[in-house]
Amino acid sequence: MSISSKSFADVKQAIVHNASAEAERIGNSALAGKIYALLLFAPEPLSLQQIAERLQVSKAAVSVQIRTMVFKGLCRKLPRRNDRRDYYMLPEPLGKNIAQSLTDFWTARQQTLLQTLHSLSSIPISESEEAEHRILIDRLSELSALFEMMLLSLAGMTHERESQEQTLQRHSHHGATETSRSDDKSIHAECRSESTRNLHLHAGLPAIVTED
Incomplete structure (x- = not known):
């Protein structure tokens, strides 16, 4: 669009x-x-x-x-x-919630699929059913492998997202610290300026200016 x-x-x-x-x-x-x-x-x-x-x-x-x-x-x-x-x-944070919903969705289907495969491997079959039984297991196993890849991909994306958030938080904290230091410098400069003004006002009188 x-x-x-x-x-x-x-x-x-x-x-x-x-x-x-x-x-x-x-x-x-x-x-x-x-x-x-x-x-x-x-x-x-x-x-x-x-x-x-x-x-x-x-x-x-x-x-x-x-x-x-x-x-x-x-x-x-x-x-x-x-x-x-x-x-x-909408749920917040939206991205994390969507990733969790997708993970829950595919995890449930993977568990059902694995249970089905386990049951198929242990049920008795006749000789005439062997071909269908084998192809069904092969195809469901392939589908299960796909689900597993999807879940691993989601886990990787979630981990990457969390790492990015932590990095952003660290940068934000660092920026706040730098801003705080800058503010401290500004405050000290203002204090010096104020002290200078006071000295000018009290010219000729004893004065003590202390800076930390």
Whole structure:
């Protein structure tokens, strides 16, 4: 999607449309895709009523989809004090949450696949079933190897992401330390300047200026 010649409103509309289409493509509700896209733009958690009004759908329809989204980890429900309404937002940090959701998804399928392979290796088969039994095990084993590669890749990406965050935090801390030192120098300079002004004010009188 080229956005160089579009307004931000156009970009938002396009993202909502694409999210809706993608949700339908993978077998989910188009409304769920729209809700996800809406939360992607939301700087603050949104209530069911706010979501319904912005998407111009019924509150009941949003309620049905949002419950499923919360269950799948696509968003979080945030109750507020002194407010009977529930509010919703995307999980934070978003990247880490998505990686964890994908890891959980493929781990569950890998475990099921391994259990199936284990059962297949121990069940009795007739001579006429040997060819089908062998090809099934071969293909499921290949699929299991693919799942394992995906999980290893996700683990590697998660580790790399965490390393990047730690590096950024160290740089941020270093920058804050340097800023603090710079501020200290500025304070000392201001103190010297103030001392000089005081000396000028009290010309001819004894004065002691002390610098740390």
